[in-house]
Amino acid sequence: MPLTITEPSKEIPVMGEYEVVVLGGGPAGIMAGAAAARCGRSTIVIERYGFLGGAGTAAGLSTFCGLHANVYGEHKQVVHGLTDEILERIRSLDGLATPHLTLGGRIMAQAYDISAYKIAADEMLVEASAKVLFHAMVAGVIMDGERKIRAVVIESKSGRAAVLGQVFIDCTGDADVAAWAGVPYEKSPKLHGMLYPSTCFRINGVDVDAAGAAWEVVPKLMEAAEREEGRTFPRKGVILRPQKNPIEWRANMTQIKNPDGSAVDGTDVEELSYGEIEGRRQIKDMFAFIRSRAPGFEHAYIVDIATQIGIRETRRIVGEYQLSEHDIVNCADFPDAIGVNGWPVEAHVAGRVDVRWQAPGSRGFNQLPFRMIVPQKVDNLYVAGRCASMTHDGQSSARVTGPCFVMGQAAGTAADLALRTGTTCRDVDVLQLQERLRADGVYFG
Numbered sequence: 001m002p003l004t005i006t007e008p009s010k011e012i013p014v015m016g017e018y019e020v021v022v023l024g025g026g027p028a029g030i031m032a033g034a035a036a037a038r039c040g041r042s043t044i045v046i047e048r049y050g051f052l053g054g055a056g057t058a059a060g061l062s063t064f065c066g067l068h069a070n071v072y073g074e075h076k077q078v079v080h081g082l083t084d085e086i087l088e089r090i091r092s093l094d095g096l097a098t099p100h101l102t103l104g105g106r107i108m109a110q111a112y113d114i115s116a117y118k119i120a121a122d123e124m125l126v127e128a129s130a131k132v133l134f135h136a137m138v139a140g141v142i143m144d145g146e147r148k149i150r151a152v153v154i155e156s157k158s159g160r161a162a163v164l165g166q167v168f169i170d171c172t173g174d175a176d177v178a179a180w181a182g183v184p185y186e187k188s189p190k191l192h193g194m195l196y197p198s199t200c201f202r203i204n205g206v207d208v209d210a211a212g213a214a215w216e217v218v219p220k221l222m223e224a225a226e227r228e229e230g231r232t233f234p235r236k237g238v239i240l241r242p243q244k245n246p247i248e249w250r251a252n253m254t255q256i257k258n259p260d261g262s263a264v265d266g267t268d269v270e271e272l273s274y275g276e277i278e279g280r281r282q283i284k285d286m287f288a289f290i291r292s293r294a295p296g297f298e299h300a301y302i303v304d305i306a307t308q309i310g311i312r313e314t315r316r317i318v319g320e321y322q323l324s325e326h327d328i329v330n331c332a333d334f335p336d337a338i339g340v341n342g343w344p345v346e347a348h349v350a351g352r353v354d355v356r357w358q359a360p361g362s363r364g365f366n367q368l369p370f371r372m373i374v375p376q377k378v379d380n381l382y383v384a385g386r387c388a389s390m391t392h393d394g395q396s397s398a399r400v401t402g403p404c405f406v407m408g409q410a411a412g413t414a415a416d417l418a419l420r421t422g423t424t425c426r427d428v429d430v431l432q433l434q435e436r437l438r439a440d441g442v443y444f445g
Contacts, residue, residue: 338368
C-alpha cells in the first residue's frame with residue numbers, strides 16, 4: 001500500500017460560473033473558446049501557462065502541421081474556418097512564413113513566429129469576449145450525479161478554487177477532466193506503444209548561404225558518423241528548418257526515453273521531470289554535433305529551448321467513435337463530419353519516425369466525425385485535441401495542429417447548440433452543427 005495522508009475537508013471558493021468552460025489553451029482550446037464566445041456564451045478558457053498555443057508555443061514547435069493535404073498531387077490548405085482568421089492575425093504581425101514541403105517533400109507545413117502566435121491567440125479570444133485565466137491548472141472535478149460535471153477545481157497562486165459550468169470542453173491534451181469524470185479512455189503501453197516525446201530548440205546566427213539545404217545535409221552527416229565512428233543519436237533523421245528570418249532555425253531532433261527505453265509518460269510528474277533534463281542533455285549533444293560538422297552553423301548558438309517537453313500521446317478517450325489508421329489512409333468520409341484532416345500517420349517509435357501515407361492517387365484527406373469529440377458516460381462534456389477518441393495509430397495523424405483546430409471549433413459551436421436546445425452534448429442536431437460550421441468557413445471536402 002502506498003503511503004497516504006488525509007487532507008482535512010474544507011469549503012472551496014467559487015471563482016465564477018460560465019456557460020462554457022474550456023480546459024486548456026492549445027489549438028483546440030483556442031478555437032473552442034473563440035467559437036463558443038462568439039455565439040454569445042459566457043466562456044472561460046483556463047490555461048496553466050501564461051500564454052496560449054499549447055505545444056505550438058510551450059513545446060517550441062513553431063510549425064502548424066495538418067493544415068494542408070496533397071489533393072490528387074496538388075498541395076492545398078484544407079483546414080479553414082477560424083483557422084483562416086488565426087493565420088491572418090499572425091500574418092498581420094509579420095509572423096507567418098511561406099508554407100514549405102516536409103516529410104520527404106510530400107506534404108506542406110506552415111512555419112510561424114511563436115511570439116506572433118501568442119499575441120494573435122490572445123487577441124482572438126479577448127475580442128470574442130472570452131475570459132482567459134492563465135497560471136491555473138485544473139486539479140479535479142466535482143460531479144452532479146454520475147453523468148454531469150458541476151465544476152472543475154483549479155489550483156493557482158491564488159489557491160484552490162472552483163469554476164462552475166454548464167458545458168465543459170476538455171482540451172488538456174491528456175484528457176484530465178474526462179478521466180477524472182469517469183470517461184473510459186485508453187493509454188498505450190510506454191514500451192513499444194506510446195509515441196515518444198521530443199524537446200525542440202531554436203538556433204540563431206546561421207550563415208544562410210553556407211547552410212543551404214541543411215535539413216538534407218545533417219541526416220547524411222549523422223549516418224556517416226554512425227557508420228564510420230560508431231556514434232549513436234536519439235533517432236534517425238531530424239527536422240531542421242529555417243524560420244521566417246532565415247538566420248534562425250528550428251530544430252526537432254531529440255527523442256525522450258526513460259532509462260528502460262520506454263516513452264516518457266506526460267501524465268507522470270517524475271517521468272516528466274526526468275524527461276526535461278534528458279531532453280536538454282540530448283540538445284547539448286546534438287547541437288555540438290551540428291556546430292562542428294554542418295556548414296553554416298560554425299558560429300551559431302542556441303537561442304531558445306522549449307518551455308516544456310513536447311508530449312505527443314497520453315490518454316485517448318473512448319468516445320462514440322474512434323478515428324483509426326484505416327480512416328486516415330483510406331480518406332474516410334463520415335455522415336457527421338465536422339471538418340477534415342490531411343496529415344499522414346506519423347508514428348514516433350523507438351529510434352525513428354514511421355510515416356504511413358494516404359492511398360496513392362487519393363484526395364489526400366479524411367473527414368473527422370463529430371462522434372470522436374463525444375465521450376461516453378458524461379453528458380455535458382466534449383473532448384477535443386490529441387486526447388479525443390482515436391486509436392493509437394489514428395492519433396498518430398490527427399494529434400497535429402490542423403485537426404485540433406477543427407475539433408476545437410466544432411466543440412465550441414456544438415456547446416452553443418446544446419445550450420440553445422437544452423440537449424445533452426451527444427444529442428445536438430449534427431445537421432445544424434454542420435450548417436453552422438459551413439457558414440463559418442469550415443471545409444468539408
